[in-house]
Amino acid sequence: MTADTVIIGLGNLYLRDEGVGVRVVRALSERGGLPEGVETLDLGTGGLTVLHALNGRRRAVIVDCAMMGEAPGAWRRFGPDEVQSRKVTMRYSLHEGDLMQTLELARKLGECPADVRIIGIQPERVEPGEELSPALQERFEEYVRAVAEEAG
Amino acid sequence: MSKTITIDPVTRIEGHSKITIHLDDKGKVEEARFHVTQFRGFEKFTEGRPFYEMPAITARICGICPISHMLASAKAGDELLAVRIPPAAERLRRVLHMGQTVQSHALSFFHLSSPDLLLGMDADPVERHILGLAARHPDLARDGVWLRMYGQQIIEHLAGKRIHPAWAVPGGVSRPLSSESRDQILEQTPRAFDIAQRALDLFLSVIEKFEPEIETFANFPTLFFSQVTRNGELELYDGPLRITDAKRKIVADHIDPSSYDEHIGEASVPWSYLKAPFYRPMGYPDGIYRVGPLARLNNADRCGTPRADAALEAFRALAKGAVLSSFYYHHARLIEILYALEQIEALLKHPDILSPRVRAAAEPNRTDGVGVAEAPRGTLIHHYRINDDGQITWANLIVATGHNNLAMNRGITQAAKKFVKGSSLKEGALNRVEAVIRCYDPCLSCSTHALGQMALRVQLMDREGHVLDEQKRV
Known part of the structure; x- marks a missing residue:
């Protein structure tokens, strides 16, 4: 049975801050305690796999690193429509740019959850490596709480 | 005055790179180049890692074909275990x-x-x-x-459900x-x-x-390079390498994949971090070859399964020799x-x-291992060396987009000569040049081993480097 709510973490674990979305979702999944009917998915740089993960859900929370012109470590919560209207576009990599397109495709195919929320986290360093930069490490618990609240 | 054309993001393929179209003194297309502007940092990054972690790590190089990396890596690991x-x-x-x-x-x-x-x-x-x-x-x-x-x-x-499974x-x-x-x-x-x-x-x-x-989408004679089964059928997971020419004549056959470096050389080209592999006996650049679906079907005697073989008949009928x-x-x-x-x-x-x-x-029983598989885009080679503790001391990855580098460059030159006219970029011409690249379905993130996914840029410039036209698509 497909869970009502899905939390999707996106990013590349080996590109430092780029992998923050995956780390948040892993932390949520390892700690447990999410309400029933909430599923967590590490979709890495899976791009279109997001489309399959959305189908049949009522609510989706997507967490990803995003170039938003904010201070490193800052995070914002927005819906797919706000990204267009406020031009918070994420162009650094395809899986980000593609995310908005994937959501639109899901809508066109009638497979998009009514409620989609994106948590974007401004990176400091996107380069080969596995450690989050200090600006993100310091606020990591904040991200985990924010995502859990969206799904609660 | 000679000129060069530059176009911005090639839509719908991953990677951050650039196509430049160079015009001669008369304003005609002389050459087009496919630039990839990222370092190959990945091999370095893997040094010191236990080899058994490599399938999971390399699977995260790219979101498009993680499984091919995982399998080529596991196969290199089988070699290291000698099982x-x-x-x-x-x-x-x-x-x-x-x-x-x-x-x-x-x-x-x-x-x-x-x-x-x-x-x-x-x-x-x-x-x-x-x-x-x-x-x-x-x-x-x-x-x-x-x-x-x-x-x-x-x-x-x-x-399992995660995108990058180990x-x-x-x-x-x-x-x-x-x-x-x-x-x-x-x-x-x-x-x-x-x-x-x-x-x-x-x-x-x-x-x-x-x-x-x-007629003009990279339509020229080259060699074709792929694995085949031992009896010459289509093969995507494991088998000897075969090289054929434009007439579909076998140039080399039954090559042990682990001896790939005796057959492939890697040239560096000044405009790109993407290396340009060539078939050694013919030298650079005459040893230009293509990999991927087109190469595999040209190379194989048959698919070996009924529906695919029925469909192959129409493909064979396209040309007397290889489909070019x-x-x-x-x-x-x-x-x-x-x-x-x-x-x-x-x-x-x-x-x-x-x-x-x-x-x-098993424990590691060799210090050198090569794993080769046919990824969707073509032959994927993972080559590792390890120390006595099983840690990677050296790694080399050759990916499909690398193999096809020379053919992509020659291909966009051919299409640009046909479709790009004057000193501005018309939408249809631009798209055709980009579409040549899309034929190869390149995956630039893994070809540059940059561990991320990037966007491609294209430019039209003159010989002095003045940008004549630039189109952005976001």
């Missing part, structure tokens, strides 16, 4: 690989190529993408999404297949066949509109989807497929 993996493990790896092939080829055809094919090369770029296709041909878009999902579900059944390991696989999973996949397969056949029929019904493109136009990569990809589906069905019906014996345990 032959259990037969059921090999069958399961093959099923996984075929699932990957279906999902990747479906993505390439439905999402990247069919907008050009169905909406037209000159269609408004605002419409000419998967969303436009979904609006105009919703059933086709749905077919594409479903077929991609079918391949993706095979991966999930075997390797399921294939040196020595075999970490978990056998359940009978429920087998039955569910088999139940879905007839629909997958229907969609694949419809896509092939659709392709064949529209190609006559694309004569100028077929890269436009037919699309055609070859669709035939390979049929082949992959037939393989999935046959492998899953094998009586041994549910066997719990799927992993050989």
Whole structure:
């Protein structure tokens, strides 16, 4: 049975801050305690796999690193429509740019959850490596709480 | 005064790179170059890692074909252990690989190529993408999404739900297949066949509109490079390497994949971090070759499965020797989807497929290991050296987009000469140059080993480096 709510973490674990979305979702999944009917998915740089993960859900929370012109470590919560209207576009990599397109495709195919929320986290360093930069490490618990609240 | 043209993001392919189109003194296209501007940092990054972690790490290089990296890496690991993996493990790896092939080829055809094919090369770029296709041909878009999902579900059944599973390991696989999973996949397969056949029929019904493109989309003699089975059939997971020429004559055969570096040289070109491999006996640049679906079908004597072989007849009829136009990569990809589906069905019906014996345990017994598989885009080579503690001391990855580098450069030059006129970039011409690149379905993130996914840029400039035209598409 497909869970009502899905939390999707996106990013590349080996590109430092780029992998923050995956780390948040892993932390949520390892700690447990999410309400029933909430599923967590590490979709890495899976791009279109997001489309399959959305189908049949009522609510989706997507967490990803995003170039938003904010201070490193800052995070914002927005819906797919706000990204267009406020031009918070994420162009650094395809899986980000593609995310908005994937959501639109899901809508066109009638497979998009009514409620989609994106948590974007401004990176400091996107380069080969596995450690989050200090600006993100310091606020990591904040991200985990924010995502859990969206799904609660 | 001579001039060069630059165009901005090539839509719909991953990677951050650039095409420049160079004009001569008379304003005619002289050459086009495909630049990739990222460092190859990945091999360095892996040094010091335990080799058995490599399948999971390399699977995260790229979101498009993680499974191919995982399998090539696990195969290099098998070599380091010096074991032959259990037969059921090999069958399961093959099923996984075929699932990957279906999902990747479906993505390439439905999402990247069919907008050009169905909406037209000159269609408004605002419409000419998967969303436009979904609006105009919703059933086709749905077919594409479903077929991609079918391949993706095979991966999930075997390797778990996460996108980058660590399921294939040196020595075999970490978990056998359940009978429920087998039955569910088999139940879905007839629909997958229907969609694949419809896509092939659709392709064949529209190609006559694309004569100028077929004529000039990287349509020239080269060598072709791929694995084949021991008896010369199409092979995507494991087998000796074969090289044929433009007449489909075998140039070299039964090459042990681990001796790849005796046959392939890697030239550096000043404008790109992407190296330019060539066939050593013919030297650089005459040793230009192509890999991927087109090369595989040119190389194989036959597919070895009935539906794919039936479809292969029309492909063979396209040319007396090898099929040379890269436009037919699309055609070859669709035939390979049929082949992959037939393989999935046959492998899953094998009586041994549910066997719990799927992993050989051993310590490292060699310090040098090469793993080779046919990724959706072409031959993928992982080569590792380890120390006595099993840590990587050196790694070399050669990926499909690298192999095809020379052919892509020559291909965009050919298309630019035909379609780019004057000192500005017209939309239709621009798209055709980009579409040559899309034929190869390159994956720039893994070809540069940059561990990320990037966007491609294209430019038109004069010989002094003045930008004559630039078009941005976001």
